[in-house]
Amino acid sequence: MMKVTNKCFENQRPSCLRGSIQCPSSDQWITSLSGRKMAQVGANMEYQEYKWAYSIMDSSRVSACLISMLLIVYGSFRSLNMEREAREKAEREKEASLLGNKTPPSSSSSSNVQTLNTMQALCFPLGSSVALLVMFFFFDSVQTLVAICTAIVACAALAFLLTPLCQYVAGGSRAALCGRYSAPELAAALLAAAIVAVWVLTGHWLLMDAMGMGLCVTFIALIRLPSLKVSTLLLTGLLLYDVFWVFFSSYIFTANVMVKVATRPAENPMNVVARRLQLGGAMRDAPKLSLPAKLVFPSMHHQGHFSMLGLGDIVMPGLLLCFVLRYDAYKKATLVCQMGQVPGPRSMGSRLTYFHCSLLGYFLGLLTATVSAEVFKAAQPALLYLVPFTLLPLLTMAYVKGDLRRMWSEPFIAPPNGKLGADFDV
Numbered sequence: 001m002m003k004v005t006n007k008c009f010e011n012q013r014p015s016c017l018r019g020s021i022q023c024p025s026s027d028q029w030i031t032s033l034s035g036r037k038m039a040q041v042g043a044n045m046e047y048q049e050y051k052w053a054y055s056i057m058d059s060s061r062v063s064a065c066l067i068s069m070l071l072i073v074y075g076s077f078r079s080l081n082m083e084r085e086a087r088e089k090a091e092r093e094k095e096a097s098l099l100g101n102k103t104p105p106s107s108s109s110s111s112n113v114q115t116l117n118t119m120q121a122l123c124f125p126l127g128s129s130v131a132l133l134v135m136f137f138f139f140d141s142v143q144t145l146v147a148i149c150t151a152i153v154a155c156a157a158l159a160f161l162l163t164p165l166c167q168y169v170a171g172g173s174r175a176a177l178c179g180r181y182s183a184p185e186l187a188a189a190l191l192a193a194a195i196v197a198v199w200v201l202t203g204h205w206l207l208m209d210a211m212g213m214g215l216c217v218t219f220i221a222l223i224r225l226p227s228l229k230v231s232t233l234l235l236t237g238l239l240l241y242d243v244f245w246v247f248f249s250s251y252i253f254t255a256n257v258m259v260k261v262a263t264r265p266a267e268n269p270m271n272v273v274a275r276r277l278q279l280g281g282a283m284r285d286a287p288k289l290s291l292p293a294k295l296v297f298p299s300m301h302h303q304g305h306f307s308m309l310g311l312g313d314i315v316m317p318g319l320l321l322c323f324v325l326r327y328d329a330y331k332k333a334t335l336v337c338q339m340g341q342v343p344g345p346r347s348m349g350s351r352l353t354y355f356h357c358s359l360l361g362y363f364l365g366l367l368t369a370t371v372s373a374e375v376f377k378a379a380q381p382a383l384l385y386l387v388p389f390t391l392l393p394l395l396t397m398a399y400v401k402g403d404l405r406r407m408w409s410e411p412f413i414a415p416p417n418g419k420l421g422a423d424f425d426v
Contacts, residue, residue: 049065058170058305060299065366067295068309072212072318072362073221075356076325078164082113082221083326115224125237135261136253145265150291151196151269158214159185160221167189200270203287205296206305210420212292212311219311220269220318226324226409228398231320238316242381257377262310265290287390313382317362317390324354324394327411331403358390365389 047083106140116124134142166184181189199207225231242258249257265288273279274286290296293312299305365386373380406413 031243060297064307065308068314071216075217076322077323079221114364123232125241136257144272146401147266153210155196157218159189160218161214162188203289208292216314219315225319225323239387241381242383254327260389317386321358328353360394361389
């Protein structure tokens with residue numbers, strides 16, 4: 001190892017050769033250092049200029065976008081499949097009643113489906129605002145009750161999410177084992193209860209995300225929007241709700257109500273039990289729980305950095321996409337009934353369904369919300385971007401195709417023969 005010192009610049013010619021090492025002159029050395037520093041400064045300036053682009057491509061933001069879209073797609077197709085199964089079950093029961101046979105009871109989620117009407121769509125943002133204020137002002141008083149109720153609801157939702165997986169492992173068996181519940185459904189319930197129990201003990205963000213995913217899929221699959229009018233009223237009201245509580249609540253309540261409620265951890269119920277029973281050990285040291293009202297995604301490049309996406313930013317646009325997926329299936333089934341055969345090859349423009357259009361709009365809206373959050377360095381109401389990007393292209397496409405009037409009021413009128421195809425390719 002050879003050490004170069006300033007001695008090579010003393011009493012030497014402009015360039016001195018020692019062995020195979022050539023020592024540059026002082027002017028050349030300063031010029032080299034200045035060039036390196038200028039290159040480094042230029043690279044830093046270029047990074048700062050395009051920092052927002054690098055931040056958008058962060059693993060946490062990419063994960064948030066992909067997983068939210070997958071949850072919407074899965075929940076929408078799960079809802080469509082449930083509707084098909086309910087229709088087939090109704091036809092079997094009708095045939096059995098004509099033959100005088102009694103069909104055995106089977107478990108079905110069709111009876112749990114809730115369809116929103118116009119009044120419920122109008123009142124939903126108001127009810128959400130009241131719940132948000134209660135959580136903001138009285139969180140310390142209700143946090144234990146909220147944590148327990150959240151764990152119970154999340155357990156049921158997670159069981160709903162895991163049931164198809166357990167049915168696949170069991171070879172598709174759906175025979176009733178305990179009353180109206182099948183073995184895969186019981187296995188899914190036990191697995192969901194175990195996940196929730198571990199979450200209560202550890203408070204790990206990955207288990208919280210699993211519970212949040214179950215809630216997203218369950219709400220999208222079990223809540224139906226009956227028409228485009230109800231969808232527009234619901235999403236417009238929630239857009240105003242989101243904008244007010246994110247942008248303007250700090251001027252009234254001296255704090256961002258939405259962000260504070262979403263990020264505030266709740267006291268672990270095990271701590272409460274340990275204090276009441278005067279117990280020690282692990283129960284008293286149980287961590288606080290971040291409630292599954294959001295999905296969090298860690299960054300692989302920045303330690304401790306998380307991207308957060310509220311469940312409402314997935315569920316509410318997901319309800320709209322579920323509605324248009326069902327309408328696409330209904331429209332194709334009606335066309336098959338009228339023509340008596342499956343339509344032939346279609347052009348690329350006609351292959352673009354309402355579901356494809358809305359899903360693309362959701363992606364663009366989420367991308368715009370991500371860019372805005374990075375540019376303004378502040379929390380953004382995602383529905384401010386998601387609602388226009390999903391609803392406006394859908395309304396335009398429905399108007400161009402001539403379906404707007406039907407989708408607005410009575411989109412699912414049964415065809416004259418009263419039968420729809422069992423399987424749809426959307």
